[in-house]
Structure formats: structure tokens, C-alpha cells
Amino acid sequence: xxxxxxxxxxxxxxxxxxxEKIKIPSDEKSQRDLLRALMNIREPLPISEDxxxxxxxxxxxxxxxxVIIDSDTLECKRKIAGNExxxxxxxxGDITSLKVDAIVNAANSALLGCFTPLxxxxxxxxxxxxxxxxxxACNEIMQKQGKPEETGLCKITPAFNLPSKFILHxxxxxxxxxxxxxxxxxxxxxxxxxxxxxxxxELESVAFCCISTGVFRFPAELAxxxxxxxxxxxxxxxxxxSVKKVIFNVFGNKDLEIYKExxxx
Numbered sequence: 001x002x003x004x005x006x007x008x009x010x011x012x013x014x015x016x017x018x019x020e021k022i023k024i025p026s027d028e029k030s031q032r033d034l035l036r037a038l039m040n041i042r043e044p045l046p047i048s049e050d051x052x053x054x055x056x057x058x059x060x061x062x063x064x065x066x067v068i069i070d071s072d073t074l075e076c077k078r079k080i081a082g083n084e085x086x087x088x089x090x091x092x093g094d095i096t097s098l099k100v101d102a103i104v105n106a107a108n109s110a111l112l113g114c115f116t117p118l119x120x121x122x123x124x125x126x127x128x129x130x131x132x133x134x135x136x137a138c139n140e141i142m143q144k145q146g147k148p149e150e151t152g153l154c155k156i157t158p159a160f161n162l163p164s165k166f167i168l169h170x171x172x173x174x175x176x177x178x179x180x181x182x183x184x185x186x187x188x189x190x191x192x193x194x195x196x197x198x199x200x201x202e203l204e205s206v207a208f209c210c211i212s213t214g215v216f217r218f219p220a221e222l223a224x225x226x227x228x229x230x231x232x233x234x235x236x237x238x239x240x241x242s243v244k245k246v247i248f249n250v251f252g253n254k255d256l257e258i259y260k261e262x263x264x265x
Contacts (some may be wrong), residue, residue, distance in 0.1 A: 006058040007031055014038040014050055036128050036133050037117035041180060044139035047132065055131050059161035069093060071100040071205050071262060077263040080232060083239040088231065089247040091207070091257045092264060095122065096129040099163040100194070100247065101203040102156070104212045107169040109140045109148035111155065122209050126167060130160045138169065152189030154197040166203065168194045172212030173230045178218060184226060187212055191230040198243050205245040210255055224248075224258045 001009070008024065011034055015022050016257070018038075025031055029137045031141065036115035069091070094102050105126045107113075112137050113127035127134050137157045170193065173186040190211050198206045208227065212218035231246050248263075250256045 001054065001057070003058065003061050004028070006054050006061075007035055009054055010058060011035050011038065014042065016045075017042075017075065024182055029116075032252070033118060037148075039128060039132055040117045040124060041115055042132060042135070047136075048096045052131070053131065054251070056161055059129060059131055063097075063161070063163065065132065066094075066097050069098050069224050071098060074213050074247065076245075078232075081236045081242075083203040083235050086235045086244045087240070088228065088263060089245060090250070090256070090259050091247050092250050092253075094125070094251070095207055095249045096125050096162055097208055098207050098247070098249065100207045101164065101205045102166040102168050102194075102198055102201075102207070103159070103162070103164045103249075104168045104170060104206065104208045104211070106214070106216075107149065107171050108210050109151075109171050109210075111142050111149045111169055111171075113138065113164075121214060128160070130167070131162045134167070152186040152193060154190070156201060158199050163212075165251075166197075166201065168197055169208065170194055170211065170234060172216050173218065175212070175217040175219075179222060182220065184222075187226050188216060188230040192234055195205070195231065195241075195243055195246070199238065199241040200225045202242045204242050205247065206243060207247040207249045209249050210251075213255070220255055221258050224255070224262055228259070 011024055074089045074091055076089040077090050088136045106122050114121050114124035141155055149171050151171045151173050157167050159165055159167050170190040172190050173183040175183055213220045232234040248259050
């Protein structure tokens with residue numbers, strides 16, 4: 001199967017599953033967008049192994065088209081006193097293209113990913129490039145749990161078709177008006193619980209996104225200060241744990257400058 005044949009197969013199967021009449025566009029970009037949209041809105045229902053195999057082949061080929069960054073090539077920005085092998089790193093780019101033990105997903109309390117077609121949030125991007133197995137895995141966790149995910153906790157899943165090995169899912173605090181003391185505690189808990197979960201799974205490298213600073217409205221500079229302080233303190237307090245490389249992943253230039261300033265202090 002060519003990549004175009006895989007894409008058309010996946011689109012046709014997802015349309016058939018929905019029992020809808022949707023015209024498939026002829027150009028590649030529109031087909032890619034349609035496939036992503038159909039994956040975004042799909043409920044966590046069982047699906048055939050044939051579909052998953054072809055989807056995996058398609059997404060792995062997509063990875064070959066993208067620039068994958070190995071975390072081993074990144075430069076350490078700050079060493080950790082008392083934990084000589086540990087360090088803090090800063091990287092600007094698409095977290096779904098980072099080869100690392102675990103990336104952190106800023107999830108919502110349903111933990112099923114973003115259902116808005118083609119939405120630009122990190123939750124949507126991670127689920128898109130991981131594949132529909134990720135929503136199925138998250139749904140299994142949530143069905144067993146029987147209630148929404150609490151803010152500040154962490155769940156781990158395989159990363160499936162991403163370059164990373166695992167995904168750490170955490171729900172950040174939502175700022176309603178101004179940042180409260182509890183908001184700060186809950187954001188710090190996101191970082192601590194992700195690191196603890198990574199250590200429990202003997203992972204060495206973790207890449208954090210800017211948790212809660214998007215639609216959850218946590219001020220970016222304050223969030224970065226909490227993130228760096230919390231991670232540094234955790235690494236100092238846990239020198240015998242497996243986690244040694246923590247990467248702060250940013251996308252925009254503003255966040256990049258914020259983290260640069262903090263890490264260079």
C-alpha cells in the first residue's frame with residue numbers, strides 16, 4: 001500500500017463507521033485534515049486490527065516526513081546540585097516530534113483527548129500523531145477509575161506511534177479569575193506527580209509542556225517559575241531515582257524567552 005492508499009483506506013473506514021456521506025477531497029492536504037478530523041471526533045469504540053495496522057503504518061511514514069529530535073542531542077541549561085547526573089533542558093518545537101522516554105500531555109478531566117476537529121491544542125496533536133489506540137487506552141483507564149481525573153494527578157500510557165515511549169497525562173488547574181494559592185499547589189502537583197510516575201516506571205527523560213497556560217489561563221511567567229522550582233526541588237530530593245533529564249518544551253517565542261530568563265538566573 002502506498003501512503004495515499006493508506007490514507008484513503010483510513011478515511012473511508014472512518015466514514016463508513018459513522019454511516020455518513022462525506023465527500024473525500026482530491027488533494028493531499030485536505031485528505032490529511034479530513035483524516036485528522038475524523039480521528040479527533042471518533043469515540044473510544046473497538047476497531048479492527050486491520051485498521052490499526054494500516055493506521056500505524058501511515059503514522060510511522062508520517063514520522064519519517066517530519067523532523068524528529070532526539071533528546072540526547074539537547075544541551076543542558078542547568079545542572080542540579082546534589083544530583084550530578086541530572087539537569088534541566090529547554091527546547092522549542094512540536095513535542096510530538098521529540099524522541100524522549102516520556103512527554104507530558106496537558107489533558108482535561110475526561111482524559112480522552114480533544115474532540116474538536118483540527119484543534120491546535122497539545123492534547124489534540126498528541127492524540128492525532130499517537131493514533132486512536134491512545135483514546136482507547138485512556139478510556140480503559142477512565143472506565144476502571146469511574147470518575148473524572150483529579151487536577152494535579154498523573155496517568156501513564158504508551159505513546160504508540162509517537163517517537164517517545166510513554167505519555168504522562170496530567171490535568172492542570174483552571175484559573176477562573178486570579179491565581180489562587182490552591183492553583184499554585186495544584187500546578188506544582190502536576191510536575192511532582194509526573195516525575196514520580198516517571199520514576200516508578202524507571203524512565204530517565206521527561207519533556208514537559210507548559211501546563212495550564214493555554215485555555216486554562218494560568219499566567220505563563222508564574223507557571224514557568226513554579227515549573228522550574230518544582231522540578232529542580234524534586235530532582236534535588238530524589239537523586240537515586242531514574243529521572244535525570246527534564247526538558248521544558250515551549251512552542252511560542254514568548255514562552256521561550258520566559259524559560260531562558262529563569263534558567264539563566
